[in-house]
Amino acid sequence: MLSFSFARSALSLLIALASPAALLAQAPLQQRVEAQLAQAGAGTRFGLLVAAEDGREIIAIAPDGRFIPASNTKIFTTAAAFHTLGGLAAPDREGGAAVRLGEGEIPDVFLIGNGDARLSSAPDCVTNCLAALADAVAARTKRVGNVIGDDSLFPDQRWSPGMSWNNIPTRSGTATSALTLDDNEIIVRVLPGAPGQPPRLEHGGYYTIDNRAVTVGQGPAALAFDRTPGSFLLRLSGTLAAGAEPETLRLAIDDPAHHAAWRFKQMLEERGVRVTGEVQAQHRSVQTYDDPARRRGAPPPRAPRAEPLAKLVPPPLAADVVTINKISQNLHAELLLRRVGLANGTGSLADGLAAVEAMVLEAGVPGDRVDLSDGSGMSTYNRLTPRGVAAFLTWVQRQPWGAAWRETLAVGGVDGTLARRFKGTALEGKVFAKTGGLNATTALSGYLIASSGRTLTFSAFANDIPEGAAAATAIDAALLAVAAEN
Numbered sequence: 001m002l003s004f005s006f007a008r009s010a011l012s013l014l015i016a017l018a019s020p021a022a023l024l025a026q027a028p029l030q031q032r033v034e035a036q037l038a039q040a041g042a043g044t045r046f047g048l049l050v051a052a053e054d055g056r057e058i059i060a061i062a063p064d065g066r067f068i069p070a071s072n073t074k075i076f077t078t079a080a081a082f083h084t085l086g087g088l089a090a091p092d093r094e095g096g097a098a099v100r101l102g103e104g105e106i107p108d109v110f111l112i113g114n115g116d117a118r119l120s121s122a123p124d125c126v127t128n129c130l131a132a133l134a135d136a137v138a139a140r141t142k143r144v145g146n147v148i149g150d151d152s153l154f155p156d157q158r159w160s161p162g163m164s165w166n167n168i169p170t171r172s173g174t175a176t177s178a179l180t181l182d183d184n185e186i187i188v189r190v191l192p193g194a195p196g197q198p199p200r201l202e203h204g205g206y207y208t209i210d211n212r213a214v215t216v217g218q219g220p221a222a223l224a225f226d227r228t229p230g231s232f233l234l235r236l237s238g239t240l241a242a243g244a245e246p247e248t249l250r251l252a253i254d255d256p257a258h259h260a261a262w263r264f265k266q267m268l269e270e271r272g273v274r275v276t277g278e279v280q281a282q283h284r285s286v287q288t289y290d291d292p293a294r295r296r297g298a299p300p301p302r303a304p305r306a307e308p309l310a311k312l313v314p315p316p317l318a319a320d321v322v323t324i325n326k327i328s329q330n331l332h333a334e335l336l337l338r339r340v341g342l343a344n345g346t347g348s349l350a351d352g353l354a355a356v357e358a359m360v361l362e363a364g365v366p367g368d369r370v371d372l373s374d375g376s377g378m379s380t381y382n383r384l385t386p387r388g389v390a391a392f393l394t395w396v397q398r399q400p401w402g403a404a405w406r407e408t409l410a411v412g413g414v415d416g417t418l419a420r421r422f423k424g425t426a427l428e429g430k431v432f433a434k435t436g437g438l439n440a441t442t443a444l445s446g447y448l449i450a451s452s453g454r455t456l457t458f459s460a461f462a463n464d465i466p467e468g469a470a471a472a473t474a475i476d477a478a479l480l481a482v483a484a485e486n
């Protein structure tokens with residue numbers, strides 16, 4: 001018979017000879033998930049909560065840590081639209097832009113925004129087109145005074161608190177307005193010129209462009225642009241190879257109502273309407289009733305608007321929720337939050353956030369687990385906890401609109417912001433989630449179908465990510481390990 005000491009020595013030798021991978025394969029699931037996350041390297045702060053259908057927590061890593069959620073914020077904005085607005089599958093008769101003529105022999109033209117995010121001036125536009133409103137004016141008169149963009153339906157709160165200033169000139173940080181046209185973006189095409197010369201530019205002329213870029217013999221495109229907020233001067237720099245394909249830049253707009261009126265003036269003149277006045281914008285200042293201390297009371301009545309000459313009817317708002325969640329459209333999310341706020345308030349940011357807060361409390365999620373400052377996730381002030389998000393998503397599943405809302409999420413390996421993630425894995429087509437990405441931040445929350453066929457709810461965050469660290473890859477590997485064992 002072997003002595004106890006000899007057996008213990010033999011066991012120690014076997015453990016020492018075993019590979020780390022073999023040992024890890026025998027470890028509990030929680031430990032293996034932690035090891036997957038550790039593959040991202042030092043420095044990243046992770047949070048992860050995975051729960052079964054009955055609410056039982058399967059994995060919990062820093063579940064009550066407060067994380068910057070980036071676009072996971074849109075989970076709450078879009079859910080609030082389903083919960084608060086109703087009728088999302090019907091044509092959006094409330095949100096469409098309208099046009100009205102003023103009094104007098106030479107009437108002013110008022111282009112009125114009603115909160116829709118999808119108004120278009122594209123030449124190939126077939127629905128929800130600014131051209132239809134220009135046609136209506138041209139059919140009534142051939143001479144007008146001022147062309148006024150009116151976005152006063154919402155208070156003039158173009159950016160949410162906590163947005164990084166460097167995002168404001170980019171399409172990710174374009175201003176929010178009740179009068180939105182072409183996603184409040186200006187497109188500039190940059191075409192190579194002769195070597196040593198500036199590239200050629202194609203744009204509408206709303207901004208003045210200081211073109212300091214240079215066409216070079218070869219190399220990848222390396223263009224950059226900058227604009228001081230409130231300025232109409234854009235500085236373009238960098239290089240573009242002589243044989244390169246044109247580059248497309250999408251630039252933000254600071255005063256969307258003014259830009260929409262500017263574009264509308266062009267369209268009127270194209271139809272033979274003489275504009276004798278100026279392009280102007282009409283805003284509504286932020287009043288004291290937008291303060292959180294007063295928003296619980298009845299909102300002040302809004303003055304009735306005069307009957308418009310013509311009004312558009314955009315497609316159903318549900319289609320825009322799909323856009324928001326599938327491709328993570330920031331501006332549309334901010335507009336949706338303000339429309340939620342308009343349902344029982346003034347359309348202010350505070351009103352929208354109050355509606356989200358009320359919904360979260362109704363879901364039974366403590367307020368300290370969901371702390372938001374905007375509707376898109378661009379604010380660095382936003383904080384969510386994995387446990388709070390997972391609990392909210394579990395509640396959503398039980399709502400009459402829960403299945404319809406889940407259909408708006410990106411699908412792993414299939415579409416949206418998840419089209420390339422989980423491709424070719426056991427979770428392809430089985431992850432339904434909202435992504436998130438911001439400075440040193442990544443997030444993923446939603447639902448997955450495990451190997452057993454059961455639906456699991458999860459919420460994962462990574463903050464303080466060092467440059468080059470593969471935090472999103474580590475999160476995906478962790479979820480694959482969880483799905484394989486459940």
